[in-house]
Amino acid sequence: EPEVTQTPSHQVTQMGQEVILRCVPISNHLYFYWYRQILGQKVEFLVSFYNNEISEKSEIFDDQFSVERPDGSNFTLKIRSTKLEDSAMYFCASSSRLAGTSGANVLTFGAGSRLTVL
Amino acid sequence: AQKVTQAQTEISVVEKEDVTLDCVYETRDTTYYLFWYKQPPSGELVFLIRRNSFDEQNEISGRYSWNFQKSTSSFNFTITASQVVDSAVYFCALSGRRGNLFFGTGTRLTVIP
Numbered sequence: 027e028p029e030v031t032q033t034p035s036h037q038v039t040q041m042g043q044e045v046i047l048r049c050v051p052i053s054n055h056l057y058f059y060w061y062r063q064i065l066g067q068k069v070e071f072l073v074s075f076y077n078n079e080i081s082e083k084s085e086i087f088d089d090q091f092s093v094e095r096p097d098g099s100n101f102t103l104k105i106r107s108t109k110l111e112d113s114a115m116y117f118c119a120s121s122s123r124l125a126g127t128s129g130a131n132v133l134t135f136g137a138g139s140r141l142t143v144l
Numbered sequence: 145a146q147k148v149t150q151a152q153t154e155i156s157v158v159e160k161e162d163v164t165l166d167c168v169y170e171t172r173d174t175t176y177y178l179f180w181y182k183q184p185p186s187g188e189l190v191f192l193i194r195r196n197s198f199d200e201q202n203e204i205s206g207r208y209s210w211n212f213q214k215s216t217s218s219f220n221f222t223i224t225a226s227q228v229v230d231s232a233v234y235f236c237a238l239s240g241r242r243g244n245l246f247f248g249t250g251t252r253l254t255v256i257p
Contacts, residue, residue: 071244082244117189135189
């Protein structure tokens, strides 16, 4: 069964360092998402990406965050200068259609990348 | 604005008991989708079910069943004859207009052998 692959599974970094989290979405999917989950809390939307541009972002997704699809397969989330409060599990997801539209498909999530900022 | 409320923070049941997880949602959209995801201890998010706002037919799939009631904005999820492997955090989610999902705070289910 096709799956979304995320690397690394766990990254530990020092505050202020840049971090890049990588995702390989399902190959025929067109919509890509990043979500995060602070330990013990709910899953929160960060950003959605379609046609090589951000289609929506949340308040959490400030100037410290950026996303990129550098080639035909990878989808990355960069945190420019990490803060302690960025420690969380980051989930990548993809879908073939917008989740909110008629005939919508389901978001398939990756296994997550746990980021620990010291 | 979209909002999902899962009032039950934690539930414990003994194996083979039935358990219902509650979900109440708020949205101004006339067309929307509701989802249940399972997060086992390993951490991944596993899709369980999707329902659109026009389909109030409830369904049973194996040990899982869903009760969608638009009149009360509820989308409850029932596991019959629970098993230890059902122990996980269960998230209810509502779709946004642009494809993002709004998750509830989750219900941690513990099935005791």
